[in-house]
Amino acid sequence: MATKLSLNLQIWRQAGPDKPGKMVDYKLNDVSPDMSFLEMLDVLNDDLLQKGEEPVEFDNDCREGICGMCSLVINGVAHGPQKGTATCQLHMRKFKDGETVTIEPFRAKAFPVVKDLVVDRGAFDRIIAAGGYISINAGGAPDANAIPIPKEYADEAMDAAACIGCGACVAACPNASASLFVSAKISQLALLPQGQPERYRRATSMVAQMDAEGFGDCSNHAECEAVCPKEISIAHIARMKRDYLRSVFK
Amino acid sequence: MKLNAKVPAGPLPQKWDQHKFDLKLVNPANKRKYEIIVVGTGLAGASAGASLAELGYNVKIFCIQDSPRRAHSIAAQGGINAAKNYPNDGDSVWRLFYDTVKGGDYRSREANVYRLAQVSANIIDQCVAQGVPFAREYGGLLDNRSFGGAQVSRTFYARGQTGQQLLLGAYSSLMRQAAIGKVKQFSRREMLELIVVDGQARGIVVRNLMTGELESHVGHAVVLATGGYGNVYYLSTNAKNSNATAAWRCHKKGAYFANPCFTQIHPTCIPVSGHYQSKLTLMSESLRNDGRVWVPKKKGDTRSPEHIPEDERDYYLERKYPSFGNLVPRDVASRNAKAVCDDGHGVGETRLAVYLDFADAIQRMGEHTIKEKYGNLFDMYERITDDNPYKVPMRIYPAVHYTMGGLWVDYNLMSTIPGLFVLGEANFSDHGANRLGASALMQGLADGYFVIPYTIGDYLAKSSFNGVDASHAEVKEAESQVEANTQKLLSINGKKTVTEFHRELGQIMWDYVGMSRDENGLQHALTEIPQLREEFWQNLLIPKDSKTLNKNLEFAGRVADFLELGELMARDALERKESCGGHFREEHQTPEGEAMRDDENFAFVSAWEYAGLNNAPNMHKESLTFENVKLTQRSYK
Ligand SMILES: Cc1cc2nc3c(=O)[nH]c(=O)nc-3n(C[C@H](O)[C@H](O)[C@H](O)COP(=O)(O)OP(=O)(O)OC[C@H]3O[C@@H](n4cnc5c(N)ncnc54)[C@H](O)[C@@H]3O)c2cc1C
Ligand code: SF4
Ligand code: FES
Numbered sequence: 001m002a003t004k005l006s007l008n009l010q011i012w013r014q015a016g017p018d019k020p021g022k023m024v025d026y027k028l029n030d031v032s033p034d035m036s037f038l039e040m041l042d043v044l045n046d047d048l049l050q051k052g053e054e055p056v057e058f059d060n061d062c063r064e065g066i067c068g069m070c071s072l073v074i075n076g077v078a079h080g081p082q083k084g085t086a087t088c089q090l091h092m093r094k095f096k097d098g099e100t101v102t103i104e105p106f107r108a109k110a111f112p113v114v115k116d117l118v119v120d121r122g123a124f125d126r127i128i129a130a131g132g133y134i135s136i137n138a139g140g141a142p143d144a145n146a147i148p149i150p151k152e153y154a155d156e157a158m159d160a161a162a163c164i165g166c167g168a169c170v171a172a173c174p175n176a177s178a179s180l181f182v183s184a185k186i187s188q189l190a191l192l193p194q195g196q197p198e199r200y201r202r203a204t205s206m207v208a209q210m211d212a213e214g215f216g217d218c219s220n221h222a223e224c225e226a227v228c229p230k231e232i233s234i235a236h237i238a239r240m241k242r243d244y245l246r247s248v249f250k
Numbered sequence: 251m252k253l254n255a256k257v258p259a260g261p262l263p264q265k266w267d268q269h270k271f272d273l274k275l276v277n278p279a280n281k282r283k284y285e286i287i288v289v290g291t292g293l294a295g296a297s298a299g300a301s302l303a304e305l306g307y308n309v310k311i312f313c314i315q316d317s318p319r320r321a322h323s324i325a326a327q328g329g330i331n332a333a334k335n336y337p338n339d340g341d342s343v344w345r346l347f348y349d350t351v352k353g354g355d356y357r358s359r360e361a362n363v364y365r366l367a368q369v370s371a372n373i374i375d376q377c378v379a380q381g382v383p384f385a386r387e388y389g390g391l392l393d394n395r396s397f398g399g400a401q402v403s404r405t406f407y408a409r410g411q412t413g414q415q416l417l418l419g420a421y422s423s424l425m426r427q428a429a430i431g432k433v434k435q436f437s438r439r440e441m442l443e444l445i446v447v448d449g450q451a452r453g454i455v456v457r458n459l460m461t462g463e464l465e466s467h468v469g470h471a472v473v474l475a476t477g478g479y480g481n482v483y484y485l486s487t488n489a490k491n492s493n494a495t496a497a498w499r500c501h502k503k504g505a506y507f508a509n510p511c512f513t514q515i516h517p518t519c520i521p522v523s524g525h526y527q528s529k530l531t532l533m534s535e536s537l538r539n540d541g542r543v544w545v546p547k548k549k550g551d552t553r554s555p556e557h558i559p560e561d562e563r564d565y566y567l568e569r570k571y572p573s574f575g576n577l578v579p580r581d582v583a584s585r586n587a588k589a590v591c592d593d594g595h596g597v598g599e600t601r602l603a604v605y606l607d608f609a610d611a612i613q614r615m616g617e618h619t620i621k622e623k624y625g626n627l628f629d630m631y632e633r634i635t636d637d638n639p640y641k642v643p644m645r646i647y648p649a650v651h652y653t654m655g656g657l658w659v660d661y662n663l664m665s666t667i668p669g670l671f672v673l674g675e676a677n678f679s680d681h682g683a684n685r686l687g688a689s690a691l692m693q694g695l696a697d698g699y700f701v702i703p704y705t706i707g708d709y710l711a712k713s714s715f716n717g718v719d720a721s722h723a724e725v726k727e728a729e730s731q732v733e734a735n736t737q738k739l740l741s742i743n744g745k746k747t748v749t750e751f752h753r754e755l756g757q758i759m760w761d762y763v764g765m766s767r768d769e770n771g772l773q774h775a776l777t778e779i780p781q782l783r784e785e786f787w788q789n790l791l792i793p794k795d796s797k798t799l800n801k802n803l804e805f806a807g808r809v810a811d812f813l814e815l816g817e818l819m820a821r822d823a824l825e826r827k828e829s830c831g832g833h834f835r836e837e838h839q840t841p842e843g844e845a846m847r848d849d850e851n852f853a854f855v856s857a858w859e860y861a862g863l864n865n866a867p868n869m870h871k872e873s874l875t876f877e878n879v880k881l882t883q884r885s886y887k
Contacts, residue, residue: 016798034523034636042528042749049747049791049802057799059316061489063529064630066414067320082633089633114460115799122437125317129429133422134381138301138699141372141379145336148390158383158408161415165319189381 005031005092008100009044011056014113021113023102033093037080038063038070040092041103058117065089065229068164071171072117073104078168078227086166086229106171110178110214121167123213124181130209131202132185134194153191160188162230169224169232175216180224182210183240184232190243200247207244253506253857253872256660257361262878263343266365269661270704274711281306284710285469287454289441289496291318293413293691294674295475296420297698302473303427305703310467311424312439312456314491314804319421322477322489323694326413327534327627329397329405330691332370337394341402343367348879349400350689353579354654354682355831355847356881357509357855359874361661362679369700370692374406376699380419384408398535398687399577399886405688410534410626416691420698439465440804441496442735443728444472444503444670445718451500451670452718455728457736459804462797464732466725468718471669471706474500475698478653478675480513482812482819483764484756486650487519487532493808494815497657497676505665506857506870508658508678510815511823514685514832515765516651517583520634521603530649531634533606534627535687538576538583540611540620541644543567545604549594555605555643566590574886581684581832581845582886584648588765589843591647598645607643648765652690654681654832655822658857658872662705663697666857669713671706673697678855683831736796739806744789748805751786755809755816758782763820768836775820783813818858818867825869828852840883849881 006029014021028044035043038060045055061069070087074080080090095101103117111119161184169180186203189195195202218237225234258269276284284307288299291313299311313321333346346367351358374392378384384406385393397405408415427433438459445453445468453468479494480486501507518533544563551558566586568575576583587604590596597603612620617640621628628639635645656678663671663679674694681689718725758778762771786809793802829838829845830852838846855872 032524032526035526036528036634039526039528043526046747046749049793054793055802057801061315061320061491062322062325063490064325064531066411067315067322067324067489068317069315069320085633089630091633091636093636118799120460121316125319125425125428125435125437128319128422129425133426134379135426136376136379136423137304138297138376138423138703139372141375144334144374144378144384145391149386150390151386151388154383154386154390157381158385158415161383161408161418162411164414165317188383192381192383194379194381 003097004029005033005095005097007031007095010100010102011117012104013056013116016115017112031092033091035092036063036088037074037090037092038088056117057115060088063088066164068166071106071119071166071168073106073171075102078106078171079229084229084231086164106167108170108176108215110176111167111170123215124165124167124178126213127178127182127206127209128185131198131205134189135198147193149193157188157191160184160191160232160236163232164230166229168227168229170215172223172227173216174221174223175219177218178210178215179218179237179240180228180232180234182206183236186240186243187236190239200243203240203243204247207240251666253658253870254660255359255872256662257359258661262360262364265361266368273704273708276707276711278306282308284308285310286471286473286706287467287469288312288473288475289454290321290475290477290674290676291421291424292321292323292475292477292674293417293420293694294676294698295473296321296417296424297695298473298475298673298702299433300420300423300427301699301703302706303432309427309433310436310469311433312436312441312454314438314440314459316437318424318435318437319418321417322492323417323691324414325489326691327410327532328536329395329407329412329688330373330416331397331404331686331688332374332406332692333367333404334371334374336392337403339402341404345402346370346404350680350686351682351879352884353686354684355845355884356682356849356853356876357512357830357874358680358682360876360878365701366680366693366696369696372700373692373695377416377419380423382408382415382419395536396539399574399579400686413691416695420695441476442499442732442807444500445725445728446503446667447718447722447724448716449668450713450715451667453725455732457732460799462800464729466720466729468720468725470710470715471671473671473673473702473706474657474676475673476676478656479815480650480653482755482816483650483759484752485522485527485530487516487530490529493811495808495811498811498815500657500665500667500670502860504667504860505670506658506859507655507818508855508857509655509822510819510858511763511826511833512654512683512831513650514580514652514654515584515648517580517587517648518606518646519649520631521598521600521645521647531630532649532651533631533644533646535580537606537624537627540623541576541606541608542610543576543604543606545590545595545597555597564595571886578886579684580687581834585765585834587648603645603647605643606646608639609643612640652685654678654683654685658855662708663701664705664709669709671702673702683833735807736803739790739792739803739810740794740796742787742790742792744791746789747791748802748809751782751790752805752809752812754782755779755813759816759819763816763823766834766836767823769824772820772824776817776824779813779817779820786810786813814863821867822856822858825856826852845884847883
């Protein structure tokens with residue numbers, strides 16, 4: 001049995017969207033290294049409740065790295081220290097006894113804080129609504145094998161489609177750009193024959209919506225790729241930019 | 251009320267086509283006069299919402315998460331079945347139908363299952379057209395694999411993220427309709443009450459989870475696609491927000507609850523590591539294609555696996571089931587794992603685990619091939635356990651995974667409340683007493699894309715509706731019920747958190763209404779659950795502010811409902827004095843320890859009618875007749 005950890009937590013507390021927020025210190029002992037990061041917060045919350053204090057609100061659902069709900073900046077890094085790992089998959093064995101751990105929400109102008117560590121990422125839904133789809137109604141599809149798709153393209157489309165829409169890329173970007181998220185969808189659909197008819201229109205309208213939501217421009221810092229839990233490549237941003245330019249000069 | 255399943259007459263293969271022709275249509279110009287409320291944005295809800303909007307209906311759609319794309323369906327890994335027969339290996343609609351009825355241990359409705367198999371092929375077409383990047387072969391055509399012991403390769407998949415890709419496809423169609431205003435989307439909303447006016451489901455009351463405000467929404471029909479209730483066990487593979495509240499509140503308003511005791515325990519999950527455990531992680535079933543399950547022959551053997559020689563290992567599935575080996579159905583694999591652990595052969599720190607060993611497969615195919623096939627699963631395992639499964643065998647144990655039971659629906663997917671339709675895991679309809687791997691995704695999308703668009707029209711066309719708005723007495727009544735319930739929860743000044751109550755309930759359910767059940771245990775559960783419920787309402791510790799994001803309050807409402815549903819599950823399990831599928835009664839087994847059905851007395855669906863909290867519910871029976879398949883005892887020897 002590995003030894004238990006004692007941690008000094010510094011957590012962003014904010015009572016509501018228009019309320020001021022601040023970092024608050026908590027001490028937590030007896031943390032098992034086998035706990036997940038969110039289980040550690042569960043334990044903290046049970047402690048707070050027992051002491052009559054307000055528990056810390058944070059988003060989570062699947063707790064296995066696929067729903068994209070969890071969204072914490074841990075020690076200054078979106079989703080924390082482990083590469084290719086969402087917050088919920090991070091385990092306490094990655095931390096040292098006595099360590100100070102800061103926990104903050106994903107910050108961006110387009111992601112307003114709802115409460116404590118919970119933010120509103122509705123902007124992502126609106127970007128998808130602007131064009132992140134193929135226009136097909138239920139019932140009208142041809143046989144699934146009617147159009148063969150080279151495996152390389154299908155695989156690359158899948159790499160892009162693996163995006164979980166968490167928004168870590170935005171939180172990590174100095175410009176709070178959503179380019180990695182947006183390009184992952186544009187790229188997925190651009191790689192598939194089914195996505196061709198709307199390809200350039202899609203790029204224009206999704207990029208326009210991204211701008212309208214108040215996300216910044218991409219200036220190639222690549223911080224997004226570094227924190228992305230699905231390791232989405234910035235090569236997709238390059239494809240998005242090409243498609244966007246082509247659509248503008250078409 | 252007498253149950254009428256409304257199964258159309260005629261030969262099985264023609265029932266659905268004939269029915270579609272017989273259903274009344276809503277004239278295209280009239281569709282925009284109807285308002286449909288869809289609760290849930292998983293595969294079932296998102297596909298229904300998108301399809302209904304495409305037809306011209308006005309749709310309002312609700313979910314608990316901050317985006318429809320995050321519904322629990324996103325976590326499905328392994329794949330989706332369809333009777334395409336692309337590999338030319340003998341699959342057909344009939345075979346998929348047959349396998350599903352047999353796999354469900356003859357406790358499902360033939361006509362529903364046949365329709366499911368029929369529309370399965372359309373689902374794959376639809377998803378490919380949406381841009382779902384299914385796995386392909388070098389020739390560019392779709393790849394298939396055999397899944398969960400099926401004798402044919404009919405499972406389509408997108409790496410280990412099939413649910414994610416299918417859901418994102420349905421979500422993109424939904425958002426396309428949102429952009430043109432046919433869908434109005436409401437995230438971070440929890441349905442807490444059904445509004446019934448003149449006997450028709452006409453709306454819902456939701457809590458805005460960000461502000462705590464109650465909102466009422468009225469329409470002409472309500473489509474419930476709120477998922478399964480596996481979280482009644484506290485620990486399960488379901489997402490943390492998965493719950494039974496919407497279904498349970500509808501049940502209390504008159505919707506019958508069918509086969510509540512039919513739950514599926516999945517054999518390959520990562521074992522519990524400590525008291526703090528908040529959920530369990532599934533390791534895809536596909537691993538059993540190449541992994542070998544074993545335990546030490548010696549009881550209480552604490553040697554590490556590499557020190558246990560080959561002849562001191564018991565590959566118990568291969569030994570007991572020579573023809574299916576490690577690929578026996580889920581219920582059989584789960585029960586056997588429990589049995590060897592109960593018998594003292596368990597491994598790992600808690601002794602509640604068995605090995606799933608890839609050493610032979612790695613030797614046969616090379617580490618590279620194994621990495622290609624299962625890389626992301628192996629990584630996930632290592633992240634959680636800190637063990638490298640390429641080097642040491644995985645430790646696995648069964649966990650609650652899926653609930654076959656759910657609200658009772660007829661062939662049109664309508665519940666016993668007119669105008670309340672139930673789709674996906676929330677209904678009981680297609681999987682009988684046990685669901686086959688890769689069939690839940692198929693059912694959710696079948697219901698949403700290809701069934702509800704037809705059947706809801708018939709209901710709307712044949713019904714007349716009185717005007718209902720926010721000031722209607724029934725709306726006000728529903729709102730005040732919700733408000734009263736919230737206030738009741740907030741007024742408790744106790745000492746135990748919601749999580750503690752949930753954990754305790756889960757333990758009772760797992761011990762007595764879990765993988766195997768007997769009369770004593772079930773009776774025990776039936777006294778313990780009401781006691782725990784009583785304590786809950788006296789001793790809950792809860793943050794008091796309801797006008798803000800308050801997850802403890804959300805969970806308190808859900809646990810309160812689980813404390814009622816759990817009792818119904820135990821009661822249903824007690825009444826079903828036979829073993830079938832996932833429901834194993836110790837008293838009813840063959841001399842070899844296999845499940846023993848009683849077709850003479852139990853070939854029925856139990857549909858429970860709510861009769862008030864302190865009254866025993868009434869059981870109604872829908873008897874199941876099998877005209878097209880012969881009932882056999884399952885044997886995987
Ligand atoms: C880990 C895992 C792996 C799986 N793998 C497979 C697989 O490989 N193949 C397969 O076929 N099946 C698989 N399954 C089963 C399958 O994923 C589910 O049965 C299926 O996705 C359920 O879909 P659904 O649309 O019915 O509900 P869900 O996806 O559970 O969606 C429920 C929706 O309802 C909403 N909701 C719930 N309650 C309320 C409320 N009160 N108010 C408002 N909204 C509410 C939620 O927010 C959500 O949007 C897997 C399940 C798990 C847990
Ligand atoms: S690109 Fe990566 S970081 Fe950005 S939303 Fe998608 S998964 Fe999250
Ligand atoms: S909780 Fe779902 S990705 Fe972390």
